[in-house]
Amino acid sequence: MRPPYRTPDWLLERIALGELPPEVLAAARARLLEEPDGAARLAALEADTAAILARLPPAEVARRVQSRVRVQRARGERPSRSFLPAFALVPALAVAALVVLVRPQVSAPVGPEVELEETRLKGLEARLTVHRQHAESAEELADGALAAPGDVVQLAYVAAGRAHGVILSVDGRGTVTLHAPESGTASVPLAPSGTHALPGAYALDDAPGFERFFLVTAETPFALDEVLAAARSFAAHPEARASRLPLPSRYMQTSFLLEKSSP
Structure with missing residues (x-):
């Protein structure tokens, strides 16, 4: 039995940055907010980003x-x-410059997270x-x-x-x-x-x-x-x-x- 889907860190960062095609972004954000800790993870990332910007x-x-x-x-x-x-770097770019982006390791197309990754690459x-x-x-x-x-x-x-x-x-x-x-x-x-x-x-x-x-x-x-x-x-x-x-x-x-x- 597969564990419940959890938005990977790379996709969480894309949601925070808004760097997905609009329809994919909306679906990914909605799914994230349905997860038990989804809203808290997004808020924590945004808080970390705000702290970084305050120092720049x-x-x-x-x-x-x-x-x-x-x-x-x-x-x-x-x-x-x-x-x-x-x-x-100026604040408007600090998010892009300082958030570490990790590309996921995908072994097989086994769920919606893979579909999101494929759509992301094709849509950008x-x-x-x-x-x-x-x-x-x-x-x-x-x-x-x-x-x-x-x-x-x-x-x-x-x-x-x-x-x-x-x-x-x-x-x-x-x-x-x-x-x-x-x-x-x-x-x-x-x-x-x-x-x-x-x-x-x-x-x-x-x-x-x-x-x-x-x-x-x-x-x-x-x-x-x-x-x-x-x-x-x-x-x-x-x-x-x-x-x-x-x-x-x-x-x-x-x-x-x-x-x-x-x-």
Whole structure:
């Protein structure tokens, strides 16, 4: 006789983060609340998250970024990139960055929990999210949003089961910048589920026109040469705002565009 179904931790975290397709989320939450300790488990997770966020004041994030930019300018450097340690992530992203996500070990399709897992992977697409830091809050930006030089943004990705990837950006000056990895010659392993913030915030420079971020993924590790070469040739193209990177079909890609206002 099988033991009563109990929502696994990975699914509890997805419910708390709202990272399931709407109909699956509603069903999973209803089932969780029917379990004897379901409501208490959800409340405990939310309380832990609130305690974490209380230790991450967003004003400190802004202060540190602004300080670093001032130092760069004083040295005569171009303040195009400004990175912060992972513990300084803004509150709106702290849940995604600090909750540990565990993918379940499934041996056979023996119940509704497996159906939820399969639906979750099929219903989610790999994507990037971008939040803009303000003094006391973080604003989630829409694809195509207007940004300005000096804006501090936090990148995060949802791999949706993709195993390996790279995150880079192309700007209106034709510059290609690596974000994950920040350097090196190979792709990085991606967390297969959940939203994961990169370990540093990023200050937009004064490149004109736009900044476009790309998440390129594959099923196996890959060298960066081909992806970077495609990005560099693409960066100078008049259609760089909207076209896809010229990559073979073994790569999957998604992008996020920020339109840049004048300084």
